[in-house]
Amino acid sequence: MDFKAGQFGKIGENMVAFELSKRGWIVFLPPYDERVDILAMKFICAKCGSPWDNTHTIHCINANCKNYVIIEKTSIKKAKKCRKCGGIFTRNDVSSQSNTCPVCKTNTLEEFPICNLCNSPVAVKENMCKNPQCNSTEYKIIFRSVQVKSTHLVDEGRNLGFNFKYQDLLNDDRHFFVVYLRDEENCVEKHRYWVMNENDFKEIKNIETASFKIYQNDRGHYDPSSLDKFKYMEEETCELKKELEEAKDNKDYDKINELRNKLKEKDTFLKFDEKCIKD
Ligand SMILES: [Zn+2]
Numbered sequence: 001m002d003f004k005a006g007q008f009g010k011i012g013e014n015m016v017a018f019e020l021s022k023r024g025w026i027v028f029l030p031p032y033d034e035r036v037d038i039l040a041m042k043f044i045c046a047k048c049g050s051p052w053d054n055t056h057t058i059h060c061i062n063a064n065c066k067n068y069v070i071i072e073k074t075s076i077k078k079a080k081k082c083r084k085c086g087g088i089f090t091r092n093d094v095s096s097q098s099n100t101c102p103v104c105k106t107n108t109l110e111e112f113p114i115c116n117l118c119n120s121p122v123a124v125k126e127n128m129c130k131n132p133q134c135n136s137t138e139y140k141i142i143f144r145s146v147q148v149k150s151t152h153l154v155d156e157g158r159n160l161g162f163n164f165k166y167q168d169l170l171n172d173d174r175h176f177f178v179v180y181l182r183d184e185e186n187c188v189e190k191h192r193y194w195v196m197n198e199n200d201f202k203e204i205k206n207i208e209t210a211s212f213k214i215y216q217n218d219r220g221h222y223d224p225s226s227l228d229k230f231k232y233m234e235e236e237t238c239e240l241k242k243e244l245e246e247a248k249d250n251k252d253y254d255k256i257n258e259l260r261n262k263l264k265e266k267d268t269f270l271k272f273d274e275k276c277i278k279d
């Protein structure tokens with residue numbers, strides 16, 4: 001398939017957006033050509049920074065109950081509570097048709113779901129921090145902006161060619177550059193990514209040149225090995241994730257930490273999750 005240059009750039013933006021979605025980011029692509037190709041947002045715990053679970057979860061409010069973390073809908077018992085005296089009555093005490101309180105005799109009963117194990121009230125879960133040691137009920141939203149540089153191989157396939165423009169450089173540690181290459185290997189389509197934050201960018205690029213600052217035509221040819229530490233290593237990431245699941249099953253916390261650190265080196269998209277000054 002042949003793509004026009006403009007379409008090729010859009011493919012890169014969509015592929016990068018997809019990779020971010022896989023890592024829990026909610027992505028937005030501006031419909032017009034802006035300085036930013038992708039805006040990504042994420043809900044995190046305001047207290048510990050762990051991912052925040054946005055699913056609607058119901059639980060039993062009794063901390064000693066087995067249904068405290070989550071209660072299945074089938075385990076919720078229908079009951080009624082009196083608005084006047086506060087009495088709670090199961091279906092054995094009052095029928096579903098009646099709203100008359102058996103104690104104070106007023107018509108002030110309302111539906112009140114309770115736990116089938118301990119009869120405690122059930123509620124929408126508010127602590128949704130994925131860190132089991134954290135009790136926070138507050139989340140916050142963080143943002144990242146992304147400039148995608150679609151590239152292709154130059155110099156007989158030895159180097160990556162792409163150009164940076166001065167306006168690509170936002171003075172913000174939440175801004176990222178992702179270099180994208182669509183490639184083929186034995187007729188199989190491959191997507192390759194190099195993920196850089198603002199400081200990484202300044203490391204590979206002298207931003208003080210006239211061609212960068214004034215003329216906007218600073219096309220660079222980059223030896224891929226010079227970008228290795230920014231490269232997303234898909235196969236290694238996959239292997240490490242399997243090992244991580246195993247370590248989690250075994251509750252091997254040292255191993256979990258070790259694997260998480262290794263994962264950060266191989267899955268360079270995890271850079272997006274690192275804490276930024278303006279978060
Ligand atoms: Zn937390």
Ligand SMILES: [Zn+2]
Nearest residue numbers: 082085101104
């Ligand atoms: Zn009552």
Ligand SMILES: [Zn+2]
Nearest residue numbers: 060065115118
């Ligand atoms: Zn319970």
